[in-house]
Amino acid sequence: MDPWIQHKTIWPTEAKFMSWVRGGIRAGLWKKHPVKLEFLRQNTILTVNTNPRSMKRFPMVKAARCALCSLVHSIKDIEVDHLTGNHSLRSMDDLRAFIEAMIMVTFADLQLVCKPCHKIKSYAEKQGITCEEARAEKLAISLIKEKKDVQWLEERGIVPASSQAKRRTQIIQALQEGL
Numbered sequence: 568m569d570p571w572i573q574h575k576t577i578w579p580t581e582a583k584f585m586s587w588v589r590g591g592i593r594a595g596l597w598k599k600h601p602v603k604l605e606f607l608r609q610n611t612i613l614t615v616n617t618n619p620r621s622m623k624r625f626p627m628v629k630a631a632r633c634a635l636c637s638l639v640h641s642i643k644d645i646e647v648d649h650l651t652g653n654h655s656l657r658s659m660d661d662l663r664a665f666i667e668a669m670i671m672v673t674f675a676d677l678q679l680v681c682k683p684c685h686k687i688k689s690y691a692e693k694q695g696i697t698c699e700e701a702r703a704e705k706l707a708i709s710l711i712k713e714k715k716d717v718q719w720l721e722e723r724g725i726v727p728a729s730s731q732a733k734r735r736t737q738i739i740q741a742l743q744e745g746l
């Protein structure tokens with residue numbers, strides 16, 4: 568019997584069970600994957616520490632260049648992105664392909680990205696849109712959240728629409744037109 572049926576109180580659904588498996592594989596095999604760690608080590612650079620609180624003690628700090636925005640970020644803001652690791656694990660049938668893609672990883676499958684870019688890339692993949700569209704949507708969402716959407720539109724000579732949803736579309740359109 569499937570575990571999510573036999574142990575309904577532990578995993579009420581198959582999705583919950585698969586999510587637990589996914590998390591376990593990521594934490595156990597991916598987090599400290601030796602190839603991933605070596606890739607990170609080889610692509611780490613030393614840069615001048617600009618943090619006034621620690622620059623005296625540590626004049627140089629570890630950093631890396633983001634493959635998406637091309638900027639150098641402190642190593643704590645850098646994540647390893649698995650280019651070909653986008654296999655889903657929705658049922659036990661996906662298990663082999665999911666684990667194989669993870670453990671057989673090579674340097675060519677990896678890139679270093681900063682945390683904000685990584686979030687945008689994941690969002691774009693999930694929504695089936697481009698990174699530029701995702702960047703525009705994310706900015707629109709955060710402007711609305713911070714209640715700066717009306718001001719943002721006015722500053723660009725756009726008359727803000729009456730509803731939040733419409734203003735969101737206006738912002739996305741403005742960004743796409745390069746305003």
Ligand SMILES: [Zn+2]
Pocket residue numbers: 633634635636637638680681682683684685
């Ligand atoms: Zn970036």
